[in-house]
């Protein structure tokens with residue numbers, strides 16, 4: 600490098616460090632074309648530059664990227680969590696099935712039982728009895744409970760299904 604070129608480069612570093620770095624990288628890349636050893640130098644420069652946070656006043660402040668901490672759970676923990684999630688999914692399925700059966704037995708909305716005005720199924724109008732109960736499910740779930748409350752009393756039959764429904 601001639602003294603003039605060196606002087607020019609140093610002035611450029613003072614005026615615009617980012618542009619000067621780019622120029623140095625280009626110069627090294629040019630040399631690397633004829634000298635394989637300079638290829639390693641170029642790689643080292645590139646790796647170093649990607650790790651350096653360059654502050655440009657036109658850009659929002661750079662945020663230092665902190666690598667996330669190593670996960671605190673190991674494979675055994677993960678296996679336990681997977682088993683737990685699987686068990687909970689099974690339990691949720693059972694509860695949903697039971698909820699849907701009982702809602703049908705009572706003629707209630709299976710989603711909200713009339714408790715949610717924003718319900719996409721009933722708009723909050725799905726309280727028990729809002730729809731004709733499912734007769735077999737009514738006999739299976741409601742009749743025994745009523746007999747328990749009123750032993751010896753008569754249990755009203757489930758309502759007939761609405762014609763055309």
Ligand SMILES: [Zn+2]
Nearest residue numbers: 708711718721
């Ligand atoms: Zn509902």
